[in-house]
Amino acid sequence: MPATARPLSPHLSIYRWQIQMVTSIVHRATGIALAAGTILLCIALLALAAGPEPYAEVQTFCASWIGLILLFGWTWSLAYHLLNGVRHLLQDIGLGYLPAQFVRNSWLVVGASLVLTALLWTCVFTQRGGA
Amino acid sequence: MSKPLRTPLKTALGLGSARHGVHHFLVQRVTAVALLFLSLWFVWTVLAVLRSDYAGAHALIAQPCNAVLMIAFVVAIFWHTQLGLQVVVEDYVHTRWLEWTLQIAIKFVCFLGAAASVLAVIRIALGR
Numbered sequence: 006m007p008a009t010a011r012p013l014s015p016h017l018s019i020y021r022w023q024i025q026m027v028t029s030i031v032h033r034a035t036g037i038a039l040a041a042g043t044i045l046l047c048i049a050l051l052a053l054a055a056g057p058e059p060y061a062e063v064q065t066f067c068a069s070w071i072g073l074i075l076l077f078g079w080t081w082s083l084a085y086h087l088l089n090g091v092r093h094l095l096q097d098i099g100l101g102y103l104p105a106q107f108v109r110n111s112w113l114v115v116g117a118s119l120v121l122t123a124l125l126w127t128c129v130f131t132q133r134g135g136a
Numbered sequence: 137m138s139k140p141l142r143t144p145l146k147t148a149l150g151l152g153s154a155r156h157g158v159h160h161f162l163v164q165r166v167t168a169v170a171l172l173f174l175s176l177w178f179v180w181t182v183l184a185v186l187r188s189d190y191a192g193a194h195a196l197i198a199q200p201c202n203a204v205l206m207i208a209f210v211v212a213i214f215w216h217t218q219l220g221l222q223v224v225v226e227d228y229v230h231t232r233w234l235e236w237t238l239q240i241a242i243k244f245v246c247f248l249g250a251a252a253s254v255l256a257v258i259r260i261a262l263g264r
Contacts, residue, residue: 033220033224036217036220036221036224037224039217040217040220040221043210043213043214043217043249044249046210046213046253047210047252047253050197050252050253050256050257050260051252051253051256053193053194053197054255054257054259054260060190060193061190083175087171087172087175090168090171090172091172093168094165094169094172097165125183128183129183129186132183132186132187133186
């Protein structure tokens with residue numbers, strides 16, 4: 006969609022997929038997803054302030070299939086964005102830039118985000134005995 | 137291309153072509169560090185809220201410490217969101233009017249979201 010036609014550098018379709026680019030793309034994607042999730046947080050707080058009936062409506066939505074799928078996605082998005090954000094902050098002060106470290110830390114973030122998500126949902130289901 | 141086009145003063149001021157310098161970069165990282173800690177508290181609090189009924193959840197967020205942290209959390213998260221979405225639009229939206237419309241809309245929505253959330257927490261904390 007550029008306003009003026011000009012030569013472009015090679016883009017996604019050219020490169021072989023590798024963990025370095027995937028973690029970067031997923032960081033953005035989870036950031037956008039979390040932006041939408043933050044709106045739900047705002048609605049939940051407004052409902053909690055408004056009274057038991059509006060709060061019950063939010064609870065009903067969160068316990069529905071769509072709500073659970075969204076919440077599960079947001080949990081993983083938060084876990085991933087948080088852990089990958091730490092990786093980026095460490096890189097900002099110059100740590101972990103060797104290719105081997107970069108690849109290892111990237112996979113570490115992906116694995117840890119999945120473990121963290123599983124742990125959180127185990128907590129949710131064990132303390133409630135099902136949704 | 138033998139000499140740099142910027143004057144030495146411009147380089148010394150370090151404000152770059154947008155004249156914002158590294159302000160955006162720094163604020164994004166400072167809010168990120170804040171959110172790193174606040175998110176851990178937030179997840180802990182959400183798990184506690186899920187254990188409670190309406191009255192319990194209301195009382196939990198109404199506690200002064202939790203109310204302050206929740207306000208800090210929503211301000212930091214909407215601020216960080218605005219900065220992040222701004223870069224996404226800068227990178228991918230190349231039609232000028234659409235880019236500007238989106239940038240301003242993102243700022244409006246993030247500010248309204250933060251203001252509404254802060255008001256909600258204040259209402260909860262003051263017991264309506």
